[in-house]
Amino acid sequence: MVDCGFDSALFGFLADLAANNSTPWFQAHRQRFEDEVRTPMLGFILAVSEPLAAISPYFEANPARSGGSMFRINRDIRFTPDKRPYKTHVGAQFRHRECPRDVHSPGFYLHLEPGGCFVGAGLWRPDPKTLQRVREQIVAHPQTWTALTAEGLTVQGESATRVPRGFDPTHPLAGALKLKDYYTAISLSEAQVCHPDFLGIFSSLCRQQAPLVHFLAEALDLAW
Numbered sequence: 001m002v003d004c005g006f007d008s009a010l011f012g013f014l015a016d017l018a019a020n021n022s023t024p025w026f027q028a029h030r031q032r033f034e035d036e037v038r039t040p041m042l043g044f045i046l047a048v049s050e051p052l053a054a055i056s057p058y059f060e061a062n063p064a065r066s067g068g069s070m071f072r073i074n075r076d077i078r079f080t081p082d083k084r085p086y087k088t089h090v091g092a093q094f095r096h097r098e099c100p101r102d103v104h105s106p107g108f109y110l111h112l113e114p115g116g117c118f119v120g121a122g123l124w125r126p127d128p129k130t131l132q133r134v135r136e137q138i139v140a141h142p143q144t145w146t147a148l149t150a151e152g153l154t155v156q157g158e159s160a161t162r163v164p165r166g167f168d169p170t171h172p173l174a175g176a177l178k179l180k181d182y183y184t185a186i187s188l189s190e191a192q193v194c195h196p197d198f199l200g201i202f203s204s205l206c207r208q209q210a211p212l213v214h215f216l217a218e219a220l221d222l223a224w
Contacts, residue, residue, distance in 0.1 A: 006044065006193050009036040010090070011114045018088040018114070026086055033073065037090055038065070044110075044199070045069045045092055051203035052094055052108070055210050058223050059107060060097050067101075069094055089113035096222050104130070106216040108206050117193050119202060121209035122155070122183030123216050130220060135167060135177050137219035142173055148211050155212060157181030182216060184209045 013036045017026065026033070042063045049061040062068035071091045077083050092110045099105035104127065109120035123134065138145045148155065157179040163169040167177050186205050195201060217224050 005196065006040050006112070006198060008190070008194060010040060010112065010193075011190055013037055014088055014090065014112075015114045017086055021084040021086055021088065023085050037073070038070070041070050041090055041092060041112075042068075044202075047199055048094070048202065051199065052206065055203075055207055056214070056217075056224050058097050058217075059094050059213075060100065061094050062100070089116070096217065098222055106213050106220065106222065108209070108213065110202065112193060114190070117188040117190065118185045119188060119205040119209070120183055120185040121206065121213050122181070124157075124181050124183055126181070131180065134182060134216060134219045135164065137215065138173055138176050139167065139171065141215075144215060145173060145176060148215065151211060153184050153209065153212055155179070155182055155184060157183060182212065184212055 013032050045061045046063040069092045073086050090112050093107050095107040104125050106123050111118050160178045163174050163177050214224050
C-alpha cells in the first residue's frame with residue numbers, strides 16, 4: 001500500500017522555514033524537507049492518480065521529483081523585490097494531459113500551508129486567447145454556467161472594471177465575463193489534512209469542483 005498521508009511534521013517544517021527563509025538554513029535542513037514535505041507529497045500524488053482518473057481520465061497525477069505535479073519549493077525571485085528564496089507552502093497541480101507543462105491550464109490544485117490549506121480547481125491567470133474562449137463559452141451556455149453556482153460552487157478570480165470589448169455590458173452574466181481567472185477554493189484545516197482518510201477528503205472535494213473544470217475543458221476543446 002502506498003503511504004499517502006500527511007502529518008504535523010509537514011506544517012512544522014513550513015513554519016520553521018517561514019521563520020528562517022534563507023539558503024543556508026534550508027540546506028542545513030534539507031533532509032527534513034525530503035522526509036517531512038517532499039516524500040509525503042509525492043506519495044500522495046501517486047495515490048491520488050486512481051481517484052482522479054475516476055473523475056476524468058484526462059487529468060494526471062505525476063509523482064516525478066522534477067517536472068511533475070508537485071511545485072518546486074524555490075521561489076522565482078528574478079522579477080520581484082522580495083528575495084526570500086523559498087515558498088512557505090507546498091502545492092501540487094493536477095493538469096490535463098494535453099497541457100502537462102502549463103500551470104495556467106484547467107486543473108485541480110492542493111495547497112498546504114500553516115493556517116491556509118485549501119483544495120482548488122479551475123483556471124488561474126490564463127492567456128488572453130484562453131480567456132476569450134472561456135467568456136464565449138459562458139455566453140453560449142449561460143444555463144450551464146448558472147448551474148455551477150446553483151450547485152454551490154463559488155467561482156472566484158480577479159475582476160476587470162468593465163465587461164470586455166465585444167461582449168454585451170448588460171449581459172445577465174456580466175460579472176462572470178469580467179473575471180480574469182475562473183477558480184474555486186475550499187478551505188481545509190490542518191486536522192483534515194492529517195486525517196488518515198485525507199485521500200478520500202481530497203477526492204470528494206475534487207468531485208465537488210469538477211463541474212467547473214469540465215466547463216473550462218469544454219471551452220478549450222479538451223477531452224473530458
